[in-house]
Amino acid sequence: MEPERERTGKHFKKGRKRRRAPNTLVGAAEAMRARWELGERQPEAKKARLSAILFAENCEVTHDQLCELLKYAVLGKSSVPKPSWCQLFHQNHLNNVVVFVLQGMSQLHFYRFYLEFGFLRKAFRHKFRLPPPSSNFLADIIGLKKKQATRDQSKMGEGSLPSTSSKVRVNLQNDPIIQKYGSKKVCLTRCLLTKEEMKTFHFPLQGCPDCANFVPTKCNGSITDNSPLFGLDCEMCVTSKGRELTRISLVAEGGSCVMDELVKPDNKILDYLTSFSGITKKILNPVTTRLKDVQRQLKSLLPPDAVLVGHSLDLDLRALKMIHPYVIDTSLLYVREQGRRFKLKFLAKAILGKDIQCPNRLGHDATEDARTTLELARYFLKYGPRKIAELNLEALASHQELLATGQELRNTAEVVQQPNTSVLECLDLMGQKLLFLTREPETSELSSARNCETVKCLSNKEVLEQARVEIPLFPFSIVQFSFEPFSPSLTEEMNKRMRIKWTEMSTVYAGPFSKNCNLRALKRLFKSFGPIRSMTLVLETHQPHLCIQYEVLEAAQLAIESLDGVLVEGACIKVQRPVTELTLDCNTLVNELEQDSENRGTIYLSGVSETFKEHLLQQSNLFLGLEAVILPKDLKSGKQKRYCFLKFKNFGSAQRALDILKGKDWKLKGRHALTPRHLHAWLRGLPPESRRPPGIRVIPPPSEQQALQALKVDHPKIAAWRWGRKIGKLYHSLGPGTLCLILLPGTKSTHGSFSGLGLMGIKDEEESNTPNMCL
Numbered sequence: 210m211e212p213e214r215e216r217t218g219k220h221f222k223k224g225r226k227r228r229r230a231p232n233t234l235v236g237a238a239e240a241m242r243a244r245w246e247l248g249e250r251q252p253e254a255k256k257a258r259l260s261a262i263l264f265a266e267n268c269e270v271t272h273d274q275l276c277e278l279l280k281y282a283v284l285g286k287s288s289v290p291k292p293s294w295c296q297l298f299h300q301n302h303l304n305n306v307v308v309f310v311l312q313g314m315s316q317l318h319f320y321r322f323y324l325e326f327g328f329l330r331k332a333f334r335h336k337f338r339l340p341p342p343s344s345n346f347l348a349d350i351i352g353l354k355k356k357q358a359t360r361d362q363s364k365m366g367e368g369s370l371p372s373t374s375s376k377v378r379v380n381l382q383n384d385p386i387i388q389k390y391g392s393k394k395v396c397l398t399r400c401l402l403t404k405e406e407m408k409t410f411h412f413p414l415q416g417c418p419d420c421a422n423f424v425p426t427k428c429n430g431s432i433t434d435n436s437p438l439f440g441l442d443c444e445m446c447v448t449s450k451g452r453e454l455t456r457i458s459l460v461a462e463g464g465s466c467v468m469d470e471l472v473k474p475d476n477k478i479l480d481y482l483t484s485f486s487g488i489t490k491k492i493l494n495p496v497t498t499r500l501k502d503v504q505r506q507l508k509s510l511l512p513p514d515a516v517l518v519g520h521s522l523d524l525d526l527r528a529l530k531m532i533h534p535y536v537i538d539t540s541l542l543y544v545r546e547q548g549r550r551f552k553l554k555f556l557a558k559a560i561l562g563k564d565i566q567c568p569n570r571l572g573h574d575a576t577e578d579a580r581t582t583l584e585l586a587r588y589f590l591k592y593g594p595r596k597i598a599e600l601n602l603e604a605l606a607s608h609q610e611l612l613a614t615g616q617e618l619r620n621t622a623e624v625v626q627q628p629n630t631s632v633l634e635c636l637d638l639m640g641q642k643l644l645f646l647t648r649e650p651e652t653s654e655l656s657s658a659r660n661c662e663t664v665k666c667l668s669n670k671e672v673l674e675q676a677r678v679e680i681p682l683f684p685f686s687i688v689q690f691s692f693e694p695f696s697p698s699l700t701e702e703m704n705k706r707m708r709i710k711w712t713e714m715s716t717v718y719a720g721p722f723s724k725n726c727n728l729r730a731l732k733r734l735f736k737s738f739g740p741i742r743s744m745t746l747v748l749e750t751h752q753p754h755l756c757i758q759y760e761v762l763e764a765a766q767l768a769i770e771s772l773d774g775v776l777v778e779g780a781c782i783k784v785q786r787p788v789t790e791l792t793l794d795c796n797t798l799v800n801e802l803e804q805d806s807e808n809r810g811t812i813y814l815s816g817v818s819e820t821f822k823e824h825l826l827q828q829s830n831l832f833l834g835l836e837a838v839i840l841p842k843d844l845k846s847g848k849q850k851r852y853c854f855l856k857f858k859n860f861g862s863a864q865r866a867l868d869i870l871k872g873k874d875w876k877l878k879g880r881h882a883l884t885p886r887h888l889h890a891w892l893r894g895l896p897p898e899s900r901r902p903p904g905i906r907v908i909p910p911p912s913e914q915q916a917l918q919a920l921k922v923d924h925p926k927i928a929a930w931r932w933g934r935k936i937g938k939l940y941h942s943l944g945p946g947t948l949c950l951i952l953l954p955g956t957k958s959t960h961g962s963f964s965g966l967g968l969m970g971i972k973d974e975e976e977s978n979t980p981n982m983c984l
Contacts, residue, residue, distance in 0.1 A: 256299065256302055256945075256946065256971070256973065257297065257298065257299045257300060257301075257302040257303045257946055257948070257971050258297075258298050258299065258971060259295060259296065259297055259298075259335055259969065259970065259971060260295050260296030260297075260298075268336075268337050268338050268886055268887035268889075269337065269338040269339070269340060269887075269964075270294055270337045270338070270339060270967060271340060272339070272340070272343065272346070272349035272350050273349075274292065274293060274294045275339075275350045275952075275967070276349070276350055276351065276352045276631075276632065277289075277290070277292045277293060277294075278292045278294075278295065278297065279306065279308075279350065279351070279632045280352070280630065280632055280635050281297060281300060282297065282300060282303055282306050282948050283306070283632060283635040283636055283639065283684075283685065284635050284638070284639070285300045285301060289630075289635070295335075297948075302946055303946055303947075303948055303971070304684075304944055304945070304946035304947060305680070305683075305684055305685070305686070305943070305944065305946070305947040305948070306684065306685045306686070306947070306948045306949075306950075307680055307685075307686045307688065307943060307947055307948070307949050307950070308350075308686070308687045308688070308949075308950045308952060309688050309689075309690070309936055309949070309950065309951045309952065310346070310347065310687065310688070310689040310690065310952050310954065311690050311692065311932070311951065311952065311953045311954075312346075312649070312689055312690065312691040312692065312954060313691060313692035313693060313956065314692055314929075314953040314954075314956075315953055315954070315955040315956045315963040315964060315965055315966065316338060316339075316953065316955065316963065316964045316965060316966035317700070317703065317704050317707060317956075317963050317964075318929065318953065319929075319953055319966050320707060320888070321703055321707055322929035322930070323798065323801065323802075324794070324797065324798065324801060325929035325930040325933060326929050326930075326933045327801075327930075327933060327934070327937075328933050328934060328936065328937030328940075329933050329936070329937070329951055329968055330801070330805045330806065331804060331805065331806050332806060332937065332940065332970065333806055333807075333949075333951065333968035333969060333970045334806040334807055334809075334970055335807070335968065335969045335970060336807050336885050336886075336887050336966065336967065336968050336969075337887050337966075337967045337969075338887045338964050338965070338966060338967075339952065339953070339954065339955055339964060339965030339966060339967050340955070340964060340965070341955045341956075341957055341962030341963060341964055341965070342954040342955045342956070342957055342962075342965060346954040347687065347689070350632075350952070351631055351632045351633060351643075351687075352630065352631035352632055352633075352634075353631050353633070353658075381595065381598045381599065384598040385544040385545060385546055386543065386544045386594045386597055386598050387594055387595070387598050388544075389544050389594075390594040391594065392593075392594060392595040392598075393593060393594075393595070394590075394592075394593035394594075395589075395590070395593065395594065396434045396590075397432075397433075397434045397435075397436060397438075397516070397590060398432055398433070398434060400537050400542055400586065400589065400590065401432065401516065401535055401536065401537060402536050402537070402538060402541065404534075406541070407523075407536070410523055410538070410541065411523050411681075412522070412523045412526060412536065413523070413526050413527055413530075413531070413532045414532060415532055420532060422530065423530045423531055423532050424504045424508070424530060424531050424532070425531070425532045425533075426507065426508055426511055426515075426531055426532065426533045427508055427513075428511055428512070428513050428514065428515050428533060428534065428535065429513060429534070430512070430513030430514035431514060432514055432516065432535055433514070436514040436515070436516050436535070437461070437462055437512060437514070437515055437516065438462050438516050438518050438537070438583055438586060438587070439459055439460065439461060439462075439467075439511065439515055439516070439517055439518065439583075440458075440459070440460040440518050440519065440579035440580055440581075440582045440583035441457070441458070441459055441460075441517050441518065441519045441522065441525055441579055441582075442457075442458050442519060442520070442525065442575040442576070442578040442579035442582070443456065443457050443458075443524075443525040443528045443529060443575065444456040444457075444482075444485070444486035444487070444488060444573070444575055445482065445486065445524075445528050446474060446478050446479075446480060446481045446482050446486065446488060447478070447479045447480040447482060447664055447675070447679075448474050448475075448476040448477055448478050448479060449476045449477045449479060449671060449674070450475075450476045450674065450678075451674070451675065451677075451678030451679070452524075452527075452528060452678060452679075453474035453475070453476060453478075453500075453528065454472045454474065454500055454503070454528040454529060455471065455472055455473075455474065455481070455486055455488045455493060456469075456470065456471050456472060456486065456488060456575050457469070457470050457472065457503055457507075457529065457575070458575035458576040458578070458579045459507070459510065459579065460576060460579040460580045460583055462583065462587075464580055464583070466576050466579075466580075467510060468506065468507070468510060469575070469576055470498055470502075470503055470506070471488075471492065471493060471496045471498060472496065472498050472499065472500060472502075472503055473493060473496045473497065473498060473499060474500075475499065475500065478490075478493075479664060479665070479666070479675075480664055481493070485573055486573065487573060487574070500529070500530065503529065504529065504530070504531060507529070507531065511533075514535070515533075515535065516535045516536065516537060517533050517535065517536050517537070518536070518537045518538075518539065518582050518583050518586045519536070519537075519538060519539070519579070519582050520538065520539045520540050520553040520578070520581075520582050521538065521540050521550070522536050522537075522538045523538070524682075537586050539553070539556065539582045539585045539586060540553070542585070542586065542589055543556055543560075543585070543589070543597065543602065545602070545603065545606075546603055551602060551606060552640075553565070553566070553578060553581060553582065554566045555605075555606060556581075556585055556602075557581050557585070559600060559602055559605050559606075560585060560588055560597070560600070561581070561584055561585065561588065563581070565577055565578065565581055566578070632685070633658050633660055633661060636660060636684070636685055637659075637660045639684075641660070641683075641684050641685065642660045642661065642662050642683065642685075643658075643660065643661045643662070643683070643685045643686070643687065644661075644662050644664070644679055644680070644682075644683035644685070644686040644687070645661050645662065645663045645664070645686075645687050645689070646664050646666065646672050646675050646676055646679065646686070646687070646688045646689065647663070647664075647665060647666065647672065647687075647689040647691075648665070648666045648667065648668060648669060648671070648672055648689070648690075648691050649665075649689060649691055662683070664679065669690045669691065669692075669932070672688060672689070672690055673690075673935055673939065676688045676939055677939060677942065680939075680943070681944070690932060692928050692932075697958035697961075700956060700958070700963065701961060704963065706791065709791060710791040710792065711762070712758065713786065713787055713789060713791055713792050713795075714762055714765065714786060714792060714795050714798070714799075715742075715758060715759045715760070715761065715762050715764070715765045716756065716757065716758045716759070716765065716786060716787060717756075717757050717759070717765050717768050717769060717784050717785065717786055718747070718754055718755070718756055718757075718784070718785055718786070718787060719735070719754060719755045719757065719768070719772065719782055719783070719784045720747070720750070720752060720753060720754030720755060720782055720783065721750065721751070721752030721753065721754060721780060721782065722752060722753050722754070722755070722777070722778055722780055722782065723752070723753075723778060723779060723780055724752070724753060726753065726778045727778065728746070730778070731755060731777075731778065732744060734772075734777070735755070735757050735768060737815060737816055737876075737878055738759070738764045738765075738767040738768045738771065738815055738878055739759050739760065739761050739763060739764020739765075739767065739768075739813075739815045739852050740759065740760040740761065740764065740850060740851070740852065741757055741758070741759055741760070741764075742758045742759065742760050743756075743757075743758045744756070744757045744758070752780075761813070761852070761884060761889075762799075762802075762883045762884050763813040763815075763880060763882060763883050763884065764813075764815060764852075765786070766799060766880065766883060767813070767815065767878055767879070767880050768784055769784045769785065769786070770880065771878065772784045773785065799883060802883040802884070803881050803882075803883055805885060807885045807886070808881065808882045808883060808884075808885065809859075809860050809863075810834075810836075810856060810857040810858060810859050810860050810862065810863045811854055811855065811856045811857070811863065811881070811882035812854065812855050812857070812863050812866065812867045812870075812879055812880070812881055812882060813852065813853075813854055813879055813880055813881070813882045813883070814852060814853050814854075814855065814870060814877050814878070814879040815851065815852045815877065815878045815879065816851060816852075816875070816876050816877045816878055817840075817850075817851050817852055817853050817877070818851070818875075821875055821877070822840065822849070822853075825838060832855070832857070832862070832866045832869075833862050833865070833866075834857045834858035834859060834861075834862030834863075835855060835856075835857055835858075835862070835866070836856045836857060836858055837855070837856040838853060838854075838855055838856075839853060839854040839855075839856065839886065840853050841853070841854075841889070854882055854886070863881065864881075867879055867880070867881070887966075936951070940972070943972050944972065945972050945973040946971065946972065946973070947971065947972040948969070948970075948971050949969065949970055949971070949972060950967060950968070950969045951967070951968040951969070952965065952966075952967050952968075953965050953966045953967075
């Protein structure tokens, strides 16, 4: 039988909805934090969301800190500590976690090919720097860097499940089965899934775009309480096109098996899933039956009013590529709290007192599973919802889960709070598995872990195809794409040129000025746009010009927009960047930087005085949608600089605030931000040897020129464009409430190490108006 997963509603543990105040605010932020603690907060959001500001000073997130977030996303604050570097509100509303790893790429690649990574830079609002990669990046972020967990899952007790007679009396009215069906016995037609329920739980239906080639069973007769029931169970394998059928079993009401067929898939098999299906290559080799043969046989066997019974029956019907209108799904019939589902093995023991899917047997017996679902449906019809509610299945399931974790895990909270607890262990405590898709010949602990389903692919294209099929079936997925990096020497040269390019984009030439111009007044003028790194007088021209190199890109852009073509010191001056091969596309790049999701809603202000800062802190509620105030400091003196960034909920709020602040008598200059915050630390570390006098030509190395001319598909520039779009399409197919991370691990060689980059967001995230202060 297909491995069971909790696929509806919430995949992770329910947590309380209490908001957490920031815990790393210092200095002037104390006033704002005090107001929060007094209760001046906005109403709680109904969706999971991430904090707008990362509290790390340089926005670098270590692998351990990344692991903190992933564990918290799985278990919630009742079991593990909250992440130390960001805030994840309403974790209980998360439905899935998906981590995309772009192996062979770094922060350098992202900004070298920034225009090519169109989707990633626009879709993910939260970006952070990663340290250079270790020897096993994946093991680090999952929490397996020291060793694979030594804890083995204890086997479930052999005897009957404990009786509920000694437990506290159950309030039947609160039982989800009573709430859905009432306490009286129900008829067969009441147990059928409605069309709306079938749509909600992804059953194949006629008219659905993804079911265009599915075959209907032609069962369209009138259903009565005497309609025949048929138990159905299918086994699958993983092929190059996703999951395909390998076995089907159909059992009639009397318990006799009317169909039990092995099926050979049409596509290449990548994983037989033997531990679940019992199917091996040797078993399937002589088989000639194909899917179309099974479809034809099933149509001929089923009468017009047949009702199919199964456990997670939507998966079986999709494997059969068939549509049937009358179904009873025992995973939904025996309703569980919070949208979760009981496993078939548990229901068989708790309801029928029988053991199935025994660990000493290779794989599941499809006929046995089909017969069990039929017996469960008959039991429900015979004894009714009240009898089942009195069994207190939720308490029995909780007891079984405690047994399964072993005697040493009686106190789950204590175990998962240990620093060496891995994400895999957290998933194991929830009875869930991790999906790992990769094209790497992975030999790490991750691929060999007991509760990790690893699918090894031959290419990135195959990884993508498998991801489309498999991700919806797992609560936690890691999808690893692998790219051939530049050679170390070429990467170092690319790094140097990228830093030079950013320096040149932050440099402006202004002039011409008269020979008697007031240099002190001109310096004040240009300094009003932002901090100046250097300003030199250019005398090579007929009339003097100034070369001003700013510390931040926003200042240079503001100077160009404010002064180009303006009368200054009696002369109409031109303000422009140096024209080199590195700045030819700077106008396009600046426009795209302004549209970056992290910069949208953020404004840059220059000329910020202490008086203004105090006023801002005291009157922050005047600016609708203000989320954060970022006050950069001088690294040497520790003093705050005379510029800042204000982050708002959306672009409209930012624009309104910008209009107000520029119109006030604050002598402020400002515009929309251009530089993602995590990039400031990288730019501050600009070594002197990487700078050059603006205007000197840098010739790209021949090897890169040839690669670009040949448009090799594995060239990082082309890969960034192609795979950024492909990942974008895959992201759009994810369900709401999915925490998604894009990780570029960084690169390491004998020539040096290059930091990685992380991007994260929650699908359909609902943003907050709650402001944060970050100094």
